[in-house]
Amino acid sequence: MEEEEEEVIDQEAELLQSLLEERAAARGVKDFVTADLIHEQIRSMGYNILPGSAIGSPGVAHKTCPDRAPGPEFSTLPATLRTEVMHAYDVELYPFEALISELVDLQAQPLHKLHHLEEVKEWQHTMQLNDARAYAVRRNMIDGRLKQLGGFRGNSALNECYLRFLRDVVMPLVGDDAGIFYQVDPCFRCHLPGTGFNLVKKHCDADYFHSPNEINFWVPCTSCFDTNTLFVESVPKKGDFHPWVLVPGQMMQFWGNQCVHYTLPNETDHTRVSFDFRVIPRSHYLERYPMSHRSDDLPRFAPGAYFATMDSSS
Structure with missing residues (x-):
């Protein structure tokens, strides 16, 4: 069971990294509509992207409130x-x-x-x-x-x-x-x-x-x-x-x-x-x-x- 959970986590990490790279590529050519759609997909996975990511950079994603962010x-x-x-x-x-x-x-x-x-x-x-x-x-x-x-x-x-x-x-x-x-x-x-x-x-x-x-x-x-x-x-x-x-x-x-x-x-x-x-x-x-x-x-x-x-x- 633990191995299966680790595999799911690895697959999610790979997908997340792939989406971040696709978003960076879209932003790099100023295709902000596609970049925003990818961002929405990332958010639907329960992640957000740290503000301040440079154009062309994949950026860093984090679990949205409250997994890593301060909770109540x-x-x-x-x-x-x-x-x-x-x-x-x-x-x-x-x-x-x-x-x-x-x-x-x-x-x-x-x-x-x-x-x-x-x-x-x-x-x-x-x-x-x-x-x-x-x-x-x-x-x-x-x-x-x-x-x-x-x-x-x-x-x-x-x-x-x-x-x-x-x-x-x-x-x-x-x-x-x-x-x-x-x-x-x-x-x-x-x-x-x-x-x-x-x-x-x-x-x-x-x-x-x-x-x-x-x-x-x-x-x-x-x-x-x-x-x-x-x-x-x-x-x-x-x-x-x-x-x-x-x-x-x-x-x-x-x-x-x-x-x-x-x-x-x-x-x-x-x-x-x-x-x-x-x-x-x-x-x-x-x-x-x-x-x-x-x-x-x-x-x-x-x-x-x-x-x-x-x-x-x-």
């Missing part, structure tokens, strides 16, 4: 911080929608209609002609424009609003007297309709070796509903995926490290613009956990780089 047993968060909760905040005090609109210069077009801009239409047409892959759709021209401008950190008004939001709204929700570690540059999301692609595939953040003590906050800057929003399970492994229906002034707190979440192709007539970030209560910071450090023993998500600290007294 490594978390010290109280149950209240692992629970999905909707919160409200004052958009007059924290005008993220207006600040982002001004920063990316939408020519007086509201965020939810930015797909009507001629330059966005032209970009989408070009993507369709070139068999756009999902990554290109996720990193669309609006996302690219924000990054060229330095993101949240590159705009003093937006960054100041974000820091006030963390201090006045988020930190009291976390309730840690020691303060928080917060994601320095939030993840900006722009889910355009009509691309035929999802924005993020089904995953939990532990798949990418984030700390099991991270808490996710998801903040929409436009109305979120139907296929333009995020689908999330309420409890790890429950599989009760449900769409979040939200408007600006509402945000979701959830345990994205262990709760699987994903998007669908946006088939509405509303662009969804949102941002999200991760927070760790300082008293629950884990120096080490499974796969917390790279092969060179440097932390993947280090304070002072990915995270910064905010004291409860600041």
Whole structure:
């Protein structure tokens, strides 16, 4: 029996290596559609590919959450911080929608209609002609424009609003007297309709070796509903995926490290613009956990780089 199990493992390893090499070859000739299909096959086997693989390199695959990634047993968060909760905040005090609109210069077009801009239409047409892959759709021209401008950190008004939001709204929700570690540059999301692609595939953040003590906050800057929003399970492994229906002034707190979440192709007539970030209560910071450090023993998500600290007294 043991010999049979070893043979199955060897066969799986050979198939996995073959798929990695085929994917690398496809990426090498810029056939990203084929590469993505192979990636999906690898994921269906229960593996994911470590981010950062160079073009032409087979890369490294790992078992997806929770086989090698940190599982829920490594978390010290109280149950209240692992629970999905909707919160409200004052958009007059924290005008993220207006600040982002001004920063990316939408020519007086509201965020939810930015797909009507001629330059966005032209970009989408070009993507369709070139068999756009999902990554290109996720990193669309609006996302690219924000990054060229330095993101949240590159705009003093937006960054100041974000820091006030963390201090006045988020930190009291976390309730840690020691303060928080917060994601320095939030993840900006722009889910355009009509691309035929999802924005993020089904995953939990532990798949990418984030700390099991991270808490996710998801903040929409436009109305979120139907296929333009995020689908999330309420409890790890429950599989009760449900769409979040939200408007600006509402945000979701959830345990994205262990709760699987994903998007669908946006088939509405509303662009969804949102941002999200991760927070760790300082008293629950884990120096080490499974796969917390790279092969060179440097932390993947280090304070002072990915995270910064905010004291409860600041």
